[in-house]
Amino acid sequence: MLHSTLLCCTAALAAAKSRGGPSWTAAQREHFATNGYVLQPDVIRPEDRDALVAAFERLFSGEFDTGIYPDEWHWREGISKPDAFREIVNAWKFDDSVAAVALDASIGKRAAELMGWRGARLAQDDVLWKPPGAQGVSYHTDGKYISDNFMPRDDNSVTVWIALDDADEASGVVEYARGSHRWPRASAKASFHDGAGADPVTTAAAAAGVELVVDRHEVPACSAVFHHQDVWHGSAANVSPDRPRRALGLHYIRDDVKFRRDPDYIYGRYDLGDGVVHDAFFPRVYPASPMRARRLGVTVDRRRSSSDAAPSS
Numbered sequence: 292m293l294h295s296t297l298l299c300c301t302a303a304l305a306a307a308k309s310r311g312g313p314s315w316t317a318a319q320r321e322h323f324a325t326n327g328y329v330l331q332p333d334v335i336r337p338e339d340r341d342a343l344v345a346a347f348e349r350l351f352s353g354e355f356d357t358g359i360y361p362d363e364w365h366w367r368e369g370i371s372k373p374d375a376f377r378e379i380v381n382a383w384k385f386d387d388s389v390a391a392v393a394l395d396a397s398i399g400k401r402a403a404e405l406m407g408w409r410g411a412r413l414a415q416d417d418v419l420w421k422p423p424g425a426q427g428v429s430y431h432t433d434g435k436y437i438s439d440n441f442m443p444r445d446d447n448s449v450t451v452w453i454a455l456d457d458a459d460e461a462s463g464v465v466e467y468a469r470g471s472h473r474w475p476r477a478s479a480k481a482s483f484h485d486g487a488g489a490d491p492v493t494t495a496a497a498a499a500g501v502e503l504v505v506d507r508h509e510v511p512a513c514s515a516v517f518h519h520q521d522v523w524h525g526s527a528a529n530v531s532p533d534r535p536r537r538a539l540g541l542h543y544i545r546d547d548v549k550f551r552r553d554p555d556y557i558y559g560r561y562d563l564g565d566g567v568v569h570d571a572f573f574p575r576v577y578p579a580s581p582m583r584a585r586r587l588g589v590t591v592d593r594r595r596s597s598s599d600a601a602p603s604s
């Protein structure tokens with residue numbers, strides 16, 4: 292099923308000064324609660340998009356400005372399959388164009404508002420590149436990679452998938468199993484890069500005893516989809532002859548989570564044994580510290596950052 296949801300990006304964004312998009316409407320919140328995802332226009336500015344797109348070649352050729360390596364780096368020129376889906380994780384640690392967006396308090400604020408959190412940390416970013424002819428991403432849930440590493444586990448993470456090129460049927464939009472964030476949680480980790488396609492979600496739907504309904508939405512460049520940690524999603528191959536489909540995924544966690552015992556290999560590298568989720572590795576983006584807020588030019592709402600404001604879940 293294709294829903295052509297056209298979010299106005301170009302004209303509106305020409306004048307837009309801030310990131311994160313407009314305030315959530317009641318209809319958007321309801322859509323997210325029911326279906327597990329919601330569209331949001333104007334999450335970044337055209338100049339952010341241009342800077343991010345300009346970084347792709349540089350990043351995938353291994354130019355890491357600070358000398359810090361990515362936590363994951365899928366696809367190398369001359370070594371990897373030309374049609375592989377390309378992904379770099381945690382480019383904020385070495386690239387200013389990614390850091391400027393990934394650490395932006397306004398986007399973190401929208402994530403926190405949608406999830407009912409007091410604040411948000413960046414769990415990881417994802418630089419996502421699907422050139423013409425490249426494969427898609429197998430169905431999975433982000434919670435298996437991210438939420439499972441932290442306590443409390445439920446509703447502790449959300450993804451902001453930001454289109455850097457207009458994403459459509461041909462270039463392979465992210466597609467969602469409608470309402471699947473409410474299914475019983477699957478035990479197996481269905482993998483992003485394993486080429487299993489839609490098999491895992493078909494199995495999960497059968498196990499949940501529900502009919503699988505897949506939603507696909509066009510997403511214009513600079514707009515985003517916010518999706519719940521437990522919603523099943525994936526994407527098809529890019530069958531367009533000449534259009535890359537580039538995107539930036541930002542995965543946020545609730546600001547007050549702790550590590551669970553024995554987090555997985557990648558996240559476990561940042562557990563220093565005290566269970567504390569340290570700012571240096573998982574920066575708190577919202578509420579921003581006053582110093583960072585000044586640098587970013589955002590206003591911090593001090594009332595929301597008070598320690599007695601309990602998170603909702």
Ligand SMILES: O=C(O)CCC(=O)C(=O)O
Pocket residue numbers: 417419427428433450452464465524525526538540
């Ligand atoms: O970009 C894609 O096709 C998939 C992205 C994804 O799975 C994610 O951001 O969680």
